Amino acid sequence: MSVRVLAFFDARYQSSADVRRLYGEGDAWRRVREARPASRQHFALNLPSTLGQYDLAQPEAAGRVVAMARQVGIDGFVLDCRWDGEAYVTGAQALAPMCGDSFALAFQWRNGEEDFWKAPASRSDRTERASRLISALKVGLPILADGRLLMIVDRPKELADPGEVLGILKEEACRAGLPGLYVIANRSEDKGRFLSNGYDALVDPGPAEWHSCSPSNRPNGLTFLEVMAGLRDSVDYLDRFFPYVLFAVARMINRSQRGKVMPRVFPAYYDWALHPDGGATHLAVQGKPFDSYIYGLFVENAMLFSQQNFAPDERFVFLESWNDWLTGSQVEPSLLDGDMIYNATKSAIDRGRYVIQTRNEESAGGIDEAMKTRIALLVEAAQTLSAASGKTGG
């Protein structure tokens, strides 16, 4: 099986009752249209072009969205699953009829928004809540990983008793007739904590949650004083700016030491609209929000990494995002960028798939684990010796 590319999808752009109840009444696009940068260093938010400001509750609009995603080579969307106080809401009903023929849905459980899961609770209470969560995921054709429905846990550290909770969720999934649950923690590295708790894999966090390299601005006390004196733009102190290239490359370095972590790729990212009081994360390439060539390499190489390092049915790359207009990471064609990011995404996925096809995975069987361990120890010893001789000038 080739590597599957799943795009995070914001389902709020629809007029269905449950979604409006969750996100508030009114037009969801309004927030994007009316957001105003607070600084000249903030890239302006973009708006959709080809697809327009759609309402996913209209089947023809949802159909066009899915058709464009399929055309770019995306295999499915990852939708947020949120608790609205009474039930879990995904907004997936609007997309469900469009699934099938190798396009499906997965979910990201926004567990950090629920106090219930942060505190101790009885097993029966947890089971009851878990069953509601699972029933919300039974919409549309699911994306299967290792034969099980794929779900990301957004805040794995905020789950009280994660081992028990994951066990309950998996039991409830089976009870609900699902083929099982494949649970991914939103973490950059394992350190033996997450996989041993029952997670099946990890996924790189989003750019705001994991600053994979040092920022290019390093505010200090003087910066603060200059801002307060009106001599400097306050975002120099409050926000963090990163070079896109370094940020993307740093995410792929030393991955083998981080455990089973699936790559997350993104064309651009600037989330000032989510941080009106400062604290935003900005990625930039020489004063621009994106560079389609570097982004293409990011996607293509992440696909190759996934192909080389994970089991055939667990090869994923997570694309942030299909339509997160509030962070500028959208792949959808836009007014300011036209089809550039969309085309760059398609080209990168095409290239990645072609290269993967060229690689024959069949092997007569490699050396055994004992030999691998022996090699690793010898290499480590040689590296230690080499480092020691370097220090002594030998």
Added chain:
Amino acid sequence: MLAGLVISTSSGRQQRFDFRFSQGTFGDEDIFDSALSVPGRYLVEVARRLRRQTPEADWFVVGNPLLPLRTDLLAGWLDGPPSSPVVATDRANFPVFYVLPRRLFDDAERFLLLLSALDATLDACLLTRLLGETVSCRQVDLEPVGEALSASPNGWVNGDQRLLSLKLQCGTALKLIEERSDWRTLPFATFYPMHAGDVLFVSVASRMAEQTFFGKHVVCSSYMDIPAACGSRFEAIRLDLPWIPRDGSVSELTYFSQAIEKLGSEVLEENVLVFSRILRLYYHSPFHLVDQARFALGESLESISQTVHGRPAAEQARCRLPTKPLRVLFHLNGGWSLKTYPLDKMRVVIGTLRKLGVEVSVLSRPDLESAGAVSLESKDSETLRRLIEEHHLFVGVDSFPHHFSTLVAGWPTIGLFGNTKPCNSDSMYRAGYRSSDLSLSCNRCGAYDGCPVFGTKECLNYAPPAKVVTDIFDLARETYGYEP
């Protein structure tokens, strides 16, 4: 973007076809992306598609492949059904599209490789000769585009004035056609004289190509042994020039001009030269350089099964020596410093292999003898082949010896890739071949002397020593049943 439009004068019917440079797909709209192809090669390919899909059409309107053109623009610039061939230009005589009769493609397809695609007058002269009727230039309503080509969004490279070589190529061919009444029968020679790996790729491509315009290959004197060693089907034309320096001190145009002078009238009067140096960003394409060369030589390559990776693997060779001790030959020096496997990692690899009882040889690296390796010298392909055959496995960076070992000798080989893309120059993945790299997001960066991301002198994308050693034992087990 590549645009073609066909017109049938009998029915007055016009059909439009927009194509794109393939990024790894082989659909109806995809045309293989080959960095070694002149613009005229794409014009030929567009016309091939048009001819196949519209057998009744008698006129072809093909956009200049150097420009990002769409057929709706071409259609807007046409003023009625054509009655004679035309080169349509911008306001500065830059060719925008060509209106050509079907018979040109039937009679003289390969000569379209000689179009400059830069100078409408020159191209009109060439087409006049090819057709035996006057081809005129006609201006369309388009501001001059020539300057924009230095940074072409369509993927063409014009650094070091290399595109200007196309004018020189066209002018040279035009002179020949004017002087020789038998010009239609003259052999075509591909001008791709260096570097060693590239000469190898073209040689291998000549062997694989089922359809080619060419019969000869211009090669630098220092690489004259390579075509024969690689089983090239092309006759090699010797070029007594050193290969072009990598530091950019000599432009491609200057080099091509010096080469034409050096080749002399004897060669130039008997052969049609086609400039086949890299004209597009080859690493933007996922295709193997052998396939890119095959397309340039004339093959259309319309499915993955036709590519190097998609074809059945050729028979593989194996070392006849006893498997104990296992003997491994390394080549670690790329053509530039960032392409060389890092020294400290290499020392660790050699030390580990020696401790595990493996005999290690390296090509031209006496500095690694202190780590336990034997340094060997290889001055030509014959010596290299002998050295390879004296070892069970070959491990090399993305350079000539690696390609020779796997693509020519069929030897068990491991490719070490750092700042270049494996898919452009690896081998068929089969028993006896594998490659390694870390798939960092910066690959391929295109840098030479230092890492543009981290500022180091070495490329961080190379596989770590443990992976290299593990791959060696994996491959030894797979190919020889070797157990340490």
